[in-house]
Structure formats: C-alpha cells, structure tokens
Amino acid sequence: MTAPGSPPDPSHAPASRLVSDHGLDDTVLPFAVEPLDVRGRVVRLGACVDHILVQHDYPAPVAQLVGEAVALTVLLGSSLKIEGRFQLQTRSDGAIDMLVVDFDAPDRLRAFARFDPQKLAEAGRGGELLGKGHLAFTIDQGNDASRYQGIVALEGQGLEEAAHQYFRQSEQIPTRVRLAVAQNVTGAGVNWRAGGLMVQFLPGSQDRRRQADLDPGDAPLGLVFEAPEEDDAWAEAKALAATIEDHELVDPTLSSERLLYRLFHQPGVKVFEPTMVRDSCRCSQDRIRAMLRRFTPSERRDMIGDNGMIGVTCEFCSTYREFDPTDFQD
Numbered sequence: 001m002t003a004p005g006s007p008p009d010p011s012h013a014p015a016s017r018l019v020s021d022h023g024l025d026d027t028v029l030p031f032a033v034e035p036l037d038v039r040g041r042v043v044r045l046g047a048c049v050d051h052i053l054v055q056h057d058y059p060a061p062v063a064q065l066v067g068e069a070v071a072l073t074v075l076l077g078s079s080l081k082i083e084g085r086f087q088l089q090t091r092s093d094g095a096i097d098m099l100v101v102d103f104d105a106p107d108r109l110r111a112f113a114r115f116d117p118q119k120l121a122e123a124g125r126g127g128e129l130l131g132k133g134h135l136a137f138t139i140d141q142g143n144d145a146s147r148y149q150g151i152v153a154l155e156g157q158g159l160e161e162a163a164h165q166y167f168r169q170s171e172q173i174p175t176r177v178r179l180a181v182a183q184n185v186t187g188a189g190v191n192w193r194a195g196g197l198m199v200q201f202l203p204g205s206q207d208r209r210r211q212a213d214l215d216p217g218d219a220p221l222g223l224v225f226e227a228p229e230e231d232d233a234w235a236e237a238k239a240l241a242a243t244i245e246d247h248e249l250v251d252p253t254l255s256s257e258r259l260l261y262r263l264f265h266q267p268g269v270k271v272f273e274p275t276m277v278r279d280s281c282r283c284s285q286d287r288i289r290a291m292l293r294r295f296t297p298s299e300r301r302d303m304i305g306d307n308g309m310i311g312v313t314c315e316f317c318s319t320y321r322e323f324d325p326t327d328f329q330d
Contacts, residue, residue: 025193027274028078029256035267036233037203042256043074043196044249048279049181050192052111055318059120060183062096063192065129066113067181068159069101071196073111074277075177076137076163077103084141092154094131095119102316108280110316130154135162167200174201174234180246195249197259199241201234240264281317288312288321293328300328 025046032039049070053063069088077086086103090096101111115129123129132155139148150170152162160177167175178197183190240263248259260269292300292310303310309322 024255024274025252026277027256028074028277029260029274030272031260031264032270032272033199033237033264033267034270036237036264037201038199038233038237039202040197040199041075041078042260043071043078043194044256045071045074045194045277046191046252048109048277049194051279052109053192056112058113059115061120061123061129062113062115064181065096065159066099066101066111067192067194068179069099069113070109070111071179071181071194072159072163072177073101073103074109075196075198077105078275078277080105080139084139087138087140088135089138090130090133090135090154092131092133094129094133094154095123096129097131097133099130100316102282103277104280104282106275107277108282109277110279110281112315114315128156130156130158132156135159135166137166175199176238176241178241178244178249180249182246182250184250184252193250193252197241197244197249199237201231201237203231203233236267281314281319283314283317283319285321288314289323289327292323297328300325 025044026048027044029042029044030039031042045067049067052070053066056063056066058066069090073086073088076088080086080103083105086105088099088101090099092098096113096115098114099111100113101109103109120129133153135152135154137150141147150166152166152169154162157165160179163177164175167173176199179194180196181192181194184193244259244263248254248262256274257271260271263269292303292312295303300310304325305311307322308325310325311320311322313320
C-alpha cells in the first residue's frame with residue numbers, strides 16, 4: 001500500500017523534459033532535485049477546479065478553501081500506484097462544517113463543501129472557516145483490501161499547516177506544502193485557478209530525515225525535547241521553496257517547468273512525465289437507483305415530492321435526477 005504523499009518513483013520515470021514557457025493546466029508534474037535529495041510534485045489546475053467551484057456557486061471564501069483542498073488532494077492522491085480512491089475530508093465546528101474531495105486514480109476528481117451562511121458571515125478565512133475538528137486522509141483500494149487513514153486535529157490552522165502536521169506525525173518525512181487559489185480575469189470572463197507545490201526530503205540515510213520528537217502528552221514537567229540539527233540540504237530546499245509566491249502557482253502563462261527552474265536552477269532540477277486530471281463525478285442513474293433500493297418502502301414514500309417523483313441531487317456535481325416510485329415495487 002502506498003501512503004498519501006509518497007514520492008514519485010524515478011525508476012519508472014522517463015528522462016527529464018525540456019523546460020517550456022507554455023503553461024499546461026490540469027496537470028501534475030513530478031520532479032527531483034537530486035543534489036538536495038528532494039522530490040516532489042507541482043499541481044496546476046484551471047478548467048478542472050473552475051468547473052467544480054462554479055457548479056456549486058460557492059461564496060468566494062468557501063470557493064477559496066475548496067480550491068486549496070482540491071489542490072492538496074491532487075498533490076497527495078496522484079502518488080497512488082494503484083487504482084483506488086484517495087479522499088480528503090474535514091469535519092469541524094467551523095463555518096465550513098464538512099468538506100470532501102475525492103480523487104479516483106489515476107485522474108478523476110470531484111469535491112463539495114457544506115457550510116453555514118451565518119457562521120460564514122462572521123468568520124475570517126482559512127483556519128477560522130474550518131474551526132475545530134479533524135482532517136482525514138483516506139486511501140480506499142476497493143474490493144476486500146484494507147484501508148489506510150491518517151487523521152490530523154483541526155485547531156484553527158489552515159490546510160497547509162494541517163498537511164505539515166500529517167507528515168510530521170504519520171509519515172515522518174520532512175515535507176513542505178504550498179497552496180494557492182485565485183480568480184483569473186480575462187477577456188472571456190472570470191475563472192478560478194488553483195496550484196500547489198510539495199517538496200519532500202528523502203535522503204538515503206534515515207538519520208538525515210530525523211525531526212524533533214513529538215510531545216507524547218504525558219512527558220514529565222520541564223522535560224525539553226531537543227530538535228536534531230537540521231540537514232543542510234533540507235534547509236536549503238526549504239529556503240528555496242519558501243520563495244515561491246501565490247501568483248506564481250496560479251499564473252496561466254507560467255509553466256510548471258519554468259516555475260521549478262526559477263526555484264531550483266542552482267542545484268539543478270529534473271522533471272518527469274506529467275499526468276492529467278479531470279473533474280468527473282461517479283454518480284449515475286443506475287448508482288442512485290441502487291442506493292434508493294436500500295431504503296425501506298416507508299422511507300421511499302417519505303421522499304416522494306409534490307410531483308409524485310423521488311428527486312435526488314448529487315452533492316458533488318449538483319446533477320438533479322428524478323425516479324418513479326413504482327420502479328421500486330417488488
């Protein structure tokens with residue numbers, strides 16, 4: 001099983017590609033900075049994330065956070081080397097009480113959020129929108145295979161910091177994540193864009209990966225946890241990654257290759273073959289009909305609308321479908 005955020009496998013990657021000035025949307029680009037023992041991915045989302053956000057007509061703060069969650073999900077889920085589902089889900093007491101993003105390997109993406117309009121009017125951004133609760137990363141391989149799940153407590157931090165906590169606690173891989181979402185104004189109108197960068201320190205020696213021990217919560221009073229000295233290569237990689245600005249992650253005229261060259265041209269960066277992603281819901285007439293059959297006749301009668309039909313709207317893609325109650329009679 002591959003855990004969320006696992007690095008790309010360079011043994012299966014083609015030779016490095018030439019840097020391009022042409023930005024390509026809805027892609028994941030794996031890369032390696034071998035002199036620094038760093039690997040990672042860049043995600044650039046255009047029409048894909050725009051369609052997800054526009055079909056729900058979210059208020060701007062909600063759209064912003066959903067866009068960040070989508071970019072983070074693609075950064076982590078695109079590492080799957082199996083056909084399965086990677087899911088990001090938050091449950092909290094914040095203005096956005098539930099947020100779900102599904103990534104069906106190798107390329108299908110969908111998302112939705114549930115929010116309280118009154119709380120939203122009173123909230124700020126980022127962590128305040130999520131409030132207190134938890135963030136879960138889940139890999140479901142389907143069939144009878146086991147599931148993998150990592151959980152991070154939400155305590156007012158944003159998605160970037162929650163991702164950092166996940167890697168410190170669950171994967172113990174030094175990792176930095178950057179996420180950005182913005183609206184792009186063109187002559188054709190306004191559209192949403194999202195981008196993400198993940199860098200991970202993966203030296204051959206486990207000792208070089210060491211990070212500060214986590215406080216177990218029951219340590220003797222006054223005990224100080226000493227952080228190991230940070231590896232010079234990782235310190236340099238973090239410093240270079242920290243120079244990236246939000247507008248660079250969402251600029252449609254800046255390719256992922258050119259962005260990586262800006263960041264890592266001094267040590268040298270190698271990129272591998274990109275993969276495409278698309279927004280695609282798995283709902284269908286047959287799937288929903290099968291779901292309705294699992295309800296009791298009494299429950300289905302309660303679902304019948306004034307027009308005599310059972311109406312169902314998909315939370316992910318907002319598609320409305322109607323079903324004749326007589327189709328479920330035995």
